[in-house]
Amino acid sequence: MRHTTITDLAKKLGISASTVSRALSDHPDINDNTKKRVRKLAKEYNYKPNPIAQSLKNNRTTIIGVIVPEIQHDFFASAISGIEEVAYHAGYTIIVCQSNENFEREVVNTNALIQQRVAGIVASISQTTKNSDHFKSVIERGIPLVFFDRACEDVSASKVIIDDSKSAFNAVTYLIEKGYKKIAHFAGPKALEICKRRLEGYAEALNKAHIHISKELICFGGLHETDGYNSMDFLIKQNIIPDAIFAVNDPVAIGAFQRIKEAGLRIPDDIGIVGFSNNKITTLVDPTITTIDQPSFEMGKKAAEILVGLIENENKSVKPKTFILDAKLIIRGST
């Protein structure tokens, strides 16, 4: 089965390909009767223009590139889903790449997307991203770019984020109001902006309540379960037992959760826990975990909507904007 081409239609009708093309795009030059004949035959043969040929003309496809650290991760899977949803309805398809939290691979992916002449890119950067030259060259090429959640600060592109600092502040303030005093923070990689901001929020909340910030209560680590587990393990072995933990994200909270249970401590009586992201898991463990709802699906949707807007208003080069979505504290059993 071959695809029907515009020339096939032209031959059948005894007219030229250019007339068919114009008829299908409702060009005023073309006779109404001719248009009708063309449209009828096009429908009959289920003709659809070859997107590759169109792309070659426009030097651009109708594909949106997506770069995320890890597809499996709840947050990103859900964001991708939001992006796909918007793209689908706007007539785009999405190419998904994962950097595996690896800088080099992120660069390769970005260049591959540029190569492929994607119409635009939605990205969330890896933990190990050292510089942003690859994203800058996206901008230079005039390819619309939107970051979500994890953005490159020195790239002039729109972003969809949440107010990490404020959210962290709220969560920790809530813990303080609940009566918790010795509040630890299981922080993420210092290189990631969002982690820095969550740490800032934590510190601000303590400051405001005139609680001394103890360095030994701040444990740096990665973003996975094992990191939370290890941090908690480290504290326990040093016999430093906080009465509450604010974790940089849910997996880390879950890791701490497990180690606490292993230690025979009770949640929330002995130790309270607050996570970050509102992963599904937090509603399934016992007790359920207090967390901050990071609207992943909506962030993906919003980012894609902005991107589509940029793609379709290419003339007006709008100034990059930062969109801050609401992240609400969801109080559950762990506090």
Next chain:
Amino acid sequence: MRHTTITDLAKKLGISASTVSRALSDHPDINDNTKKRVRKLAKEYNYKPNPIAQSLKNNRTTIIGVIVPEIQHDFFASAISGIEEVAYHAGYTIIVCQSNENFEREVVNTNALIQQRVAGIVASISQTTKNSDHFKSVIERGIPLVFFDRACEDVSASKVIIDDSKSAFNAVTYLIEKGYKKIAHFAGPKALEICKRRLEGYAEALNKAHIHISKELICFGGLHETDGYNSMDFLIKQNIIPDAIFAVNDPVAIGAFQRIKEAGLRIPDDIGIVGFSNNKITTLVDPTITTIDQPSFEMGKKAAEILVGLIENENKSVKPKTFILDAKLIIRGST
């Protein structure tokens, strides 16, 4: 910034574009010295052939299309990740579409991928897929197609699946050996082959142990948490309390799990639970849930590997094969 073209190089070197093309593909007609000059300049300008122009010639891209019911779903996110991994190393990119368990959308997605001239398609069908005409037209067009997990039985394509029936049989047999007698099954939509097979395995295990199969212990529903919750709720309200539940998948198991806890019943003492898929969640709840490890990442990888093989050996039209991956019963606290 424009992309460097083959003509740019040709002009700089004062030779023709065809010579440049041949030089870069190491054609024997071309003088070694010329090749060197061409390669050097190509490197200098970081020349990469325009994939769109190549696609137009070949009438095929280097993109692999992926269709799944839901990207967010743990199993599929992980499978996509496996597909991406293989594709990346084989020099392909992946376009990801989700059907949202909707038949019409699956058809639209499939046609869009055909339109885009993808090199091949990896798919897992939706719950509501009524017929397979869209997949048949993929085959007719000569586009390689591989199913994973949920396959269309009447389409002649390779599949990567697990032995659902046998796995279910093993799980239920294990429950019987453990001493459970009144074993319920929370089944999935009858339209899905995999659900049918899991039900079969359940029935076989009971038969073999000469346990009567009671219809009231088989609850049909969907594949989500709420379905498991509702099934359990239904049983409880009818005062039918099984001593074990074999759920069609993990979300359903989790749903049942929650309702059981709400009812004040103990797991595994009052009711044992077995899930299916080995989602991460099953290790995080208390007690952890016995389940069948469905190697999602590996299934994605395997499917992609087969697909790449098919794409690159296009001449030899191999007979479709079915690959059955191992799915092991993982015994945990819930039984």
Next chain:
DNA sequence: ATTTTTCCTGCAAACGTTTGCGATTACGTT
């Protein structure tokens, strides 16, 4: 009858690449 205007349509180029075939040159052979 001639010119102008309007309406419709086709030609050809362009996007960037690949490739069959023919052309050119150099070199060795008779």
Next chain:
DNA sequence: AACGTAATCGCAAACGTTTGCAGGAAAAAT
């Protein structure tokens, strides 16, 4: 000197689409 044979390379077409421009025919105006 005449010819054959490699060794190199370029022309042009093709993939399918879009679009500026020119051209033809018919209708209207002079």
